[in-house]
Amino acid sequence: MTWENYFMPSTTGEVLALLEQHQGQARLVAGGTDLMVQHRWDPLEVKSLIDIGRVPALKEIREDHGRIYVGAAVTHSQLVDSALIQGKGRVLAEAARSVGSPQVRNVGTVGGNVVNAQPAADTAIALVALDALVHVSSPGKEREIPVAEIFLGPGKSSIDPAKDLVTAFSFSAPDSRERTYFVRFARREALALPLVNLGLWLQLEEDGHALKDIRIAVGPMAVVPYRARKTEASLKGAVLNEEILKKAGHSISEEVTPRDSFRGSAAFKKRLIGVALKRGIERALDLKGVDRHER
Amino acid sequence: MPGKRNVLKKGKGEIMKFSNLGKETPILDGLEKVTGRARYVPDLKMEGMLYGKVLRSPYPHARLVNIDTTKAARVPGVKDIITGKDVSQHRFGPMVPDWVILPDDKVRFHGDEVAAVAASSEEAAAEAVALIEVEYEELPAVYDPELALEEGAPLLYEEKDNNIAATFNVHSGDVDEALAGSDIIFEETYKTNQVYQAYMEPMAAVAVPGDYERLIMWLSTQIPSMSRLRYAEALQMCAEDLRIIKPHVGGGFGAKFEYKSHILAAVLTRRTGLPVRMVNNREEDFRAGNPRVPMKIWVKLGLSRDGTFLAKDTRIIAGNGARTVYAPAITSTACYRIDSLYKFKNVRSTGYTVYTNTIPTSCFRGFGNAQMHFAMESALDTICHQYDMDPIKLRQHNGVTPGFTSIHGWEIKSCALEECLDKAAQESNWYEKKKAPKQKGPVKKGIGVAICNHVSGNRPFFKPFDGSSALVRLTPEGKAIVFTGEADIGQGMNTAFALIAAEAVGLNVKNVRTAAVDTDISPFGLGSFATRGSTIGGRAVYEAAVNLKKQLLEHISRVYEKETDQITINNGNIYFDDQEKPVPVAEAMQTISYTLGGTSLVGQGVFVPDTVLPDENKYGNVSPAYPFGCHIAEVEVDTETGRTRLLNYWAAHDVGRVINRQTLEGQVEGGVIMGAGWALGEDMVINDGVLLNPNFHDYCLPTAMDIPEGHIYSYFLESEDPNGPFGAKGIGEPSLNPVPAAIANAVFDAVGVRVKTLPITPEKILEGLESG
Numbered sequence A: 001m002t003w004e005n006y007f008m009p010s011t012t013g014e015v016l017a018l019l020e021q022h023q024g025q026a027r028l029v030a031g032g033t034d035l036m037v038q039h040r041w042d043p044l045e046v047k048s049l050i051d052i053g054r055v056p057a058l059k060e061i062r063e064d065h066g067r068i069y070v071g072a073a074v075t076h077s078q079l080v081d082s083a084l085i086q087g088k089g090r091v092l093a094e095a096a097r098s099v100g101s102p103q104v105r106n107v108g109t110v111g112g113n114v115v116n117a118q119p120a121a122d123t124a125i126a127l128v129a130l131d132a133l134v135h136v137s138s139p140g141k142e143r144e145i146p147v148a149e150i151f152l153g154p155g156k157s158s159i160d161p162a163k164d165l166v167t168a169f170s171f172s173a174p175d176s177r178e179r180t181y182f183v184r185f186a187r188r189e190a191l192a193l194p195l196v197n198l199g200l201w202l203q204l205e206e207d208g209h210a211l212k213d214i215r216i217a218v219g220p221m222a223v224v225p226y227r228a229r230k231t232e233a234s235l236k237g238a239v240l241n242e243e244i245l246k247k248a249g250h251s252i253s254e255e256v257t258p259r260d261s262f263r264g265s266a267a268f269k270k271r272l273i274g275v276a277l278k279r280g281i282e283r284a285l286d287l288k289g290v291d292r293h294e295r
Numbered sequence B: 001m002p003g004k005r006n007v008l009k010k011g012k013g014e015i016m017k018f019s020n021l022g023k024e025t026p027i028l029d030g031l032e033k034v035t036g037r038a039r040y041v042p043d044l045k046m047e048g049m050l051y052g053k054v055l056r057s058p059y060p061h062a063r064l065v066n067i068d069t070t071k072a073a074r075v076p077g078v079k080d081i082i083t084g085k086d087v088s089q090h091r092f093g094p095m096v097p098d099w100v101i102l103p104d105d106k107v108r109f110h111g112d113e114v115a116a117v118a119a120s121s122e123e124a125a126a127e128a129v130a131l132i133e134v135e136y137e138e139l140p141a142v143y144d145p146e147l148a149l150e151e152g153a154p155l156l157y158e159e160k161d162n163n164i165a166a167t168f169n170v171h172s173g174d175v176d177e178a179l180a181g182s183d184i185i186f187e188e189t190y191k192t193n194q195v196y197q198a199y200m201e202p203m204a205a206v207a208v209p210g211d212y213e214r215l216i217m218w219l220s221t222q223i224p225s226m227s228r229l230r231y232a233e234a235l236q237m238c239a240e241d242l243r244i245i246k247p248h249v250g251g252g253f254g255a256k257f258e259y260k261s262h263i264l265a266a267v268l269t270r271r272t273g274l275p276v277r278m279v280n281n282r283e284e285d286f287r288a289g290n291p292r293v294p295m296k297i298w299v300k301l302g303l304s305r306d307g308t309f310l311a312k313d314t315r316i317i318a319g320n321g322a323r324t325v326y327a328p329a330i331t332s333t334a335c336y337r338i339d340s341l342y343k344f345k346n347v348r349s350t351g352y353t354v355y356t357n358t359i360p361t362s363c364f365r366g367f368g369n370a371q372m373h374f375a376m377e378s379a380l381d382t383i384c385h386q387y388d389m390d391p392i393k394l395r396q397h398n399g400v401t402p403g404f405t406s407i408h409g410w411e412i413k414s415c416a417l418e419e420c421l422d423k424a425a426q427e428s429n430w431y432e433k434k435k436a437p438k439q440k441g442p443v444k445k446g447i448g449v450a451i452c453n454h455v456s457g458n459r460p461f462f463k464p465f466d467g468s469s470a471l472v473r474l475t476p477e478g479k480a481i482v483f484t485g486e487a488d489i490g491q492g493m494n495t496a497f498a499l500i501a502a503e504a505v506g507l508n509v510k511n512v513r514t515a516a517v518d519t520d521i522s523p524f525g526l527g528s529f530a531t532r533g534s535t536i537g538g539r540a541v542y543e544a545a546v547n548l549k550k551q552l553l554e555h556i557s558r559v560y561e562k563e564t565d566q567i568t569i570n571n572g573n574i575y576f577d578d579q580e581k582p583v584p585v586a587e588a589m590q591t592i593s594y595t596l597g598g599t600s601l602v603g604q605g606v607f608v609p610d611t612v613l614p615d616e617n618k619y620g621n622v623s624p625a626y627p628f629g630c631h632i633a634e635v636e637v638d639t640e641t642g643r644t645r646l647l648n649y650w651a652a653h654d655v656g657r658v659i660n661r662q663t664l665e666g667q668v669e670g671g672v673i674m675g676a677g678w679a680l681g682e683d684m685v686i687n688d689g690v691l692l693n694p695n696f697h698d699y700c701l702p703t704a705m706d707i708p709e710g711h712i713y714s715y716f717l718e719s720e721d722p723n724g725p726f727g728a729k730g731i732g733e734p735s736l737n738p739v740p741a742a743i744a745n746a747v748f749d750a751v752g753v754r755v756k757t758l759p760i761t762p763e764k765i766l767e768g769l770e771s772g
């Protein structure tokens, strides 16, 4: 695998200039943990790579006017270690913690994870639950898109990494009645793609009992990261108890459409997602002690 | 004088005291391994070396109609391409002559070798392989050994009447009569799946033209001397003209026996006159390695009301894959080795090793005995549950004891099986945990036991002989080098040999090392299999060291004018009874050597075990020493997700004698982890003959995160075997044999689900929970 050029710009301006200059013939690379694996099976057509891992502005995590901003080149390890994310974006910190292994987390980035658009990409699921915005810069244009809207199909997003630079993700900082949680089941405890994963955001009524609002993002339950809107609707306004949780579990199992594969049958994944939802809500609201079976 | 007496012989009331044995000795080549300096076969580079690559069949069964290499040959850098038309079509093979160097008629599995290329770079070789045009005519194929036995199944070898590669039969006593007289009759079927050894270093060879028209082969192998014989046969050359060197090897676990691409590297070297390196990539290694023999095992057991075993009847159908490596021997082992774990009186067993259009299968730690342990030890657990017997006591009631001769004539000399059961039960709090009420909530804990036996050397494996020989050379600098043909492939045997030699001579192990195997220098050694290395190879090293010591004492006596019985050698020092100050061995050796033309002293040792080839009814003692063990697993099972986690593991082993505690623990922990991976998830998923998960992403080995760190406890019982060096027996395979059953039994204890087909997946547990 050889390239003619490997650029290491240090500002987003330089990145955009390089994209413009190469007219689709240069591709962004962050940690390379998806790109290099894909290149082995399906060689890249571009002749140049633009490494965005040395652009400080893309590696920032900050809070600004009630929104949390996460730079696209922030690594999973950075997310795991960030006090801000632990405190105000728990679902994202937990999702990042479950990615691959320490080596993969040290180089793999949240931007790469989202743009790569796998239906169960861990931080993508968390960002969908957080209803995050994607901040995109292209030569001559800036956009903000709700993250759930960029996914087009397995491995396909509306971001073209030979034209568009994702600069950051942002979501509103939670108030005291909001909770988030991440649940994941896999074949083993590390270096395993999830059989199912679930990102949860919920908001309680002022009385602290009924659910005012909820967002449930799940993977790999459809061709893209999936919002279980039917189940969300059935839970809005509910006062939580065992019975309701059980029903919600059934509801989400009915709602999702996972695929059969040798990695796990659809029926098995449907069953697990029900358990994941039930446990996610219990844990998010501290209804039960933490179980070591999930991470 | 402190540390002076080095007591070797155990008399009445005398305690064995060692200066080298029983300690935690890091492997002597550990530093170079962890710092990356150790050189393995894929690290080798020779002047003018070519890179070999194999073209593998994309079909499970197909006739080769035409192969066109014109385009491939035009790739710059390509030096040679061979197909079945370019090589002799004589047949050979480790057990059954069903191998050819390359076929000219048909391919029999997805991954079968079709052609090989040698080129000046890996890229050129890969490009050429992709450009070879092969016209295949697909043939009907069969993948399941049971279906392959059916009338009308596609034949892998058309000259044969059926797909049976080998049949094994044994019947001792009268099983039917014993079953008729049994109070308890138990019958069940178990299945063990195909799993991959997952050694770190893939299959590799470098072939180099040698002087005198000889051929040098650097191999990642566990059988340097035996593969030399076989490759000489394949290459139709004299074995003496083939020199095999085994440098560091990154694991084998049974896979690294005779291998096709070693031979292809040799052919390409002989044709081009240039060195050729042939290294599998990981995917090839999955697709065409030598994975575990899958088995379907029918078990029928007859017991009396008090739990005494009266009869065992088994039938096995085993998958051989598309050509024979060692599966027939593995099937026969599954059929009858476990019969010498218990005091059976009537046993019958039939095993069929059946060709299928899948990857050839072979040895994998446990060698068939592991497969049968899963069946037998699971069956006993169910019997205990059904008839309210205690699993520990039932095994103690029926297990073999010291001095017992088994139904197949196996002479159990040393045996601490009963003590292993007691130790594991005590350390795990077995009796209390069995009585404890189950946890509330979705996650349940469970505990399970399984025991094991194995061999330390297996006489029928290599028909001409079993045994070993060694040389220990003491240099003028007072350092000793052990020469053995036994192959350390990472287990730490070379360190064990050094420790044995150091102990027997009276040296410090720091001054002893074991040389890499080189057939030009090392004695013939059968190699690493049948858990024989430290016992049989170690005993030969011991004999060589004793012989060296005798010579050394005579020379010291001559040089220092002392009687030999006044001389003691310990930890590198020579003590004289009438003299306070010791003389370092190095100093004495220099004097000895310089007064004798610079000689080294060379001790030679031979160990020929007192074993026999079994007779036609498989009767006869096959191994000099039998190791035993007891494992107890504690798991928790999530009844909502079906997921099982290992919590604690207690492994008590009768090892005869602890040579090196550190590598012993390493072997036990490694065996337990490997067994847990097999039990809880590893599986080669084959669909229509194609392996779906030929990579470490989809083939789920346990990671460090899946193993409860610090919760695998090993205990060693020293039964002091009369044949082993200082009493030592083997550990490599017994450390794995009982693991899948111990875990399956723990899962049953946790949630009442009996999984009879490996691996124990969440799906099977959920299914079991649902069906009640």
Ligand SMILES: Cc1cc2nc3c(=O)[nH]c(=O)nc-3n(C[C@H](O)[C@H](O)[C@H](O)COP(=O)(O)OP(=O)(O)OC[C@H]3O[C@@H](n4cnc5c(N)ncnc54)[C@H](O)[C@@H]3O)c2cc1C
Pocket (backbone or CB within 6 Å): A027, A028, A029, A030, A031, A032, A033, A034, A035, A036, A037, A052, A072, A073, A098, A099, A100, A101, A104, A107, A108, A109, A110, A111, A112, A113, A114, A115, A116, A120, A121, A122, A123, A159, A160, A161, A164, A165, A166, A167, A191, A192, A193, A194
């Ligand atoms: C062993 C292993 C284990 C893994 N385990 C997991 C896991 O458990 N969970 C999981 O979700 N993923 C996993 N992955 C996948 C991968 O590590 C993650 O998706 C990672 O976050 C990708 O980030 P990256 O920076 O390495 O992306 P890269 O490979 O650098 O890029 C991925 C894609 O995104 C584009 N891109 C990158 N940054 C930008 C940007 N700022 N703007 C526009 N386009 C961009 C690239 O051009 C490319 O198309 C694993 C990968 C490996 C190799």
